[in-house]
Amino acid sequence: MKTIVWFRQDLRLSDNPALAHAAERGTVIPVYILDVGGRPLGGASRWWLHKSLAALKSDLPQLTLLRGDPLELLNRLSDQTNADAVCWNRCYEPHAIARDKAIKAALRERGLDVQSFNGSLLAEPWQVKTGQGGPFKVYSPFWRAAKARAIAAPLAVPKLDVEAAAGIGDDLDDWNFVPSSSNWAEGWEDIWRPGESGAQARLERFLDNGLAGYGTLRDRPDKANVSRLSPHLHWGEISPRQIWSRAQFLADREPTYRKDIDKFLSEIGWREFSYHLLYHFPSLPEENWRPAFDAYPWRDDSDDLEAWQKGQTGYPMVDAGMRELWQTGYMHNRVRMVTASFLVKHLRLHWSHGEAWFWDTLLDADQANNAASWQWVAGCGADAAPYFRIFNPMTQGEKFDPDGAYVRRWCPELSGLDNKVIHAPFKATEEVLRAAGVVLGSTYPRPIVDHAAARAAALAGYEAVKAANT
């Protein structure tokens, strides 16, 4: 018996239910198919995928890489290898659901045994239900219900009898996913180690060094207390079950960690909630989840959008975040909220502009998390931030980057300023600026909007939403 294992967002060997199933049946034929349909991958994602596939291929040298229409390719592959079964772990993006459903039906039509599994969530989106049987729209009761379910122990790496498909398959380098000429990804390999072993190492490093005090320190972009597992999770190099199981083990052994671990796992819970929402509300990436927000008077201003993208807004905390994103493919969670709030509330540009930019630049770009989080910040999402919660970029800086270390790192032209003015250089006196070598409008931009005025305008805009609601 030969089973094709179709790798997608589950680029690992351990706790991989599809792989385990295939191994039990007999010979395994592993394939990764680059689907040319669906939303094109962003630049940062392509870099990650390249590295992750290279890592998987080194663990599983028989892995075949194909590119094109998945059904066509799976048909050809099963003919050529005489495989009698195909299996995979599920994806939950609307495009993937439709695609997989059609492929499953078509392959079964041809007499193949086709099975799909849950490899990337603690619970399937349809398994967590309110008392009424519907989907949850509020995080807390969702997570309570999700946690109350039994969570399966992760699977070990199965003993494998692997066969490579002969004579077909692409060379990873031919996909041109890593930049050749201008290397915008320079230095990324020092920061990130895509692939299963890198993911496990990252988890252990976080548990060893970041977990203690996580509850509060995770809000500090100048510290190293967040897990940075998001890109690994997105590509399925590690599963939430593995994280859950490892974290619970630690909490049982070290009860003092219990609180921080629960806080950390609740972040995994937000990922689950995003997938739950995307599954039950597939228009989440495109449409306001609360339709009343269709009435919000968004602005349209490409100069402001570009200033935000490039980290040239004149607000150091915002600019530092946007530059961290551009330079490393990552942004600390606290700063994601500050920068997103700034785009949506201070600039009043539609959240979809931010969603698209993050999709292209984030290494952890993920349809469910990205859409749910942008809508959350904008106020139109599920369990969203109230409209009157408008982050003050200066206050956020003083609170969460009190030493200015984060800002100085990403906006080095401000590094000569002291902590009093580092988060609001435009409030500094001429002498202070001169002494620090800062020339506003030249070495660093003046603020593109006035905070108080922008805040007032954002609040006024919500009047239209309120009116649409009644």
Place this chain on the structure above:
DNA sequence: TTTTGAGTTGTTCGA
């Protein structure tokens, strides 16, 4: 069906 309690992450103002 109705009622009730609760709801990630903030800011500003005035005492």
Place this chain on the structure above:
DNA sequence: GTCGAACAACTCAAA
């Protein structure tokens, strides 16, 4: 400087 209240209802989920 510190603290509590206001911001604004509304929707959700369960009893």
